[in-house]
Each structure stands twice: as structure tokens, then as C-alpha cells.
Amino acid sequence: MRDDIPQKIMIIRRDNIGDLVCTTPLIRQVRQRFPTAQLSVFCNSYNAPILKNNPNVDQVYFYIKAKHVDNILYRLIAMLTTVVTVIRLRRLKIDLALIASPGGIKYAKLIGAKKIVGKPEGGTQSLHEVESCLTIIGVQADEAQDKLLIVPDPAAIEKLFHAFPVPVSATPQIAVHISARRVLQQWSVENYAALIEILAAQEFQILLFWSPGKADHPQHPGDDEKMAAIVEQLSPAARSCAYPIATHQLEELTAGFSACDAVICPDGGAMHIAAGLGKPIVALFGDATPEHWRPWGVRHILLKAEHTGCVAEISPQHVADALLNLIRNQAQ
Secondary structure, three states: OOOOOOEEEEEOOOHHHHHHHOHHHHHHHHHOOOOOOOOEEEEEEHHHHHHHHOOOOEEEEEEHHHHHHHHHHHHHHHHHHHHHHHHHHHOOOOOEEEEEOOHHHHHHHHHOOOEEEOOOOOOOOOOHHHHHHHHHHHOOOOOOOOOOOOOOOOOHHHHHHOOOOOOOOOOOEEEEEOOOHHHHOOOOOOHHHHHHHHHHOOOOOOEEEEEOOOOOOOOOOOOOOHHHHHHHOOOHHHOEEEEEEOOOHHHHHHHHHHHOOOEEEEHHHHHHHHHHHOOEEEEEEEEOOHHHHHHOOOEEEEOOOEOOOHHHHOOOHHHHHHHHHHHHHHHH
């Protein structure tokens, strides 16, 4: 065996949900290039479930971000856990660390990686994030081949729909995800209620997803009040077609999306999860750059706020029409 072939490879991706999803083509390419290597990923605890059941990953290591815990004691525990994890990773004697996110070089040095490779100098913001990640190993992305990959857990699917029963329906099941971290990506209660009314009139079955919790939670703001307000505005006919499903964990959101025929959502982590599951998507974009963050490798219609940079300018009818076009094209 050649000495220059790395036997222990670690991909470091520390940031958000969508970023890690967009790294899965890189993971697949590295696995294909080094089929016998021990391939691990270092990410944060919030994102780690994205890689559950991924056949290309041997081990996932993670740390807890301080901003994800809500008191000093737990933050100290999180810091201590990170130190212990770094010490454990140093013992692995990583041959090659591939840096897919800002700040990753620091961790690669801390774990003592023999060789560290990041994105080329000069920036890759003009590329899609998938393309940007693949530049690390000098590969030009092929959207038809370099697909995102998320593998839903059958047990999580069964558990979710046991907790939130949804009747079997002959009509398409449409996922509508209402949560968005950034203000410019947040659609109003009135818009979501109007959209659901339109979809219900088309006899779709609508599964409503959101991040649970109170809106003022400092670490994990949620949309419990917003979802309640949406349901309150619905007519009895629309309520009979709409099924609210709270997803506390990423595994639950993945399980819920996996059962749907199409997904409507703002740009964000949920959108990339839907793409990782191969779902057709109607994506609402505010001021984000579509070229860098659009749904990758799946059929989609992207609705961009052209004037204000806020999704509020996108009408419910426009979204419904986009979904109908997406479904018609799928049937042809």
C-alpha cells in the first residue's frame, strides 16, 4: 500500500444544517476516491443527525455549540466535552483533514491532522455550495450525478406518524414548512393561511411542519404561536385537509418530508433536507443568493423577492401556481 494514500480522512463542517447537507456530495466523492480509508466527519451536535445512515461515513464526531445551550453550567460542560473530543481525535492520527467551513482549520490543527486541505484561494461564492465544496478535492460538480444524500430512518418515520396520524390519501401530500431563522425569509401568518386554503381547494393533503418552541427563546426560537395562529385562521374545510406536525429533532423533519410528494418552504436548512430526500420543491427566497443556495439536484421552482429582498412580497397564489406547475411537469 502506498504511503501517500491517506488511510484516515476527516471532513470538517462546523456550520449550519444546509451547509452540511450540501457537503454530502463531497463525502461521496471522497469515499469513491479512497474506498478503503476510514472516513469521518466532524460537525456540531445540532447537525449530526443529517449524516445518520449515510453509507459513505464511517464515524461522525461532534461538539456542542455554546449558543445552543441556555445556562453557564451547560456551556462549561459543552466546552469540556469539546476538549475531550479533540483529545480523542488527536489519538486517531488523521492523515488528511478536508476543511469545508470557516474556522475548520483551527480544529484540524488541534486534532493534529498531518495534511490540511481547504477551498482554493480567491473565494467560491459565485458557485453553488455543492460546487464550492467539491473544489476542495479539485472536482467539477455534475448536478445530475453529485446528488445530495439524506437517508431517512424507518423507525423515525413510524414513530412520527404514530404520534401524528395522517390518513391515507389518494391525493398528493404537500409539506409546508413555515419556520425560517432569518427575518427576510419569514412569511406571514396570513400568507400561510391563504396558501393552505388554496391548496385545500385543490384537494391536496397538507402536512404542516415547524420548529417547536416560543418565538422569544434565545437559543432555539420556535413557531408554536405562529402555527396556532395559522390554524386558527383556516376555514373548517381547509382544517380538514391540514395536519400540523411539530418536529423537535432533525430526524423527525426528515421522516416527515420523506412521506410527502412535494415541499413548499423558505430558503434554509429544511429546503436542503427536502433536496437531500429528492423531493420537488417550491422555494421562497428573500435576499439570499439563489446561485449559491438554490435547491441542488432536484426539480424546483424558485420564487425570488425581487424588489424588497423579503419573501413577504411573494403572494400565496404565486406559490400555489408554482406548486401546480411542478406537479404537472412531474406527471408528464
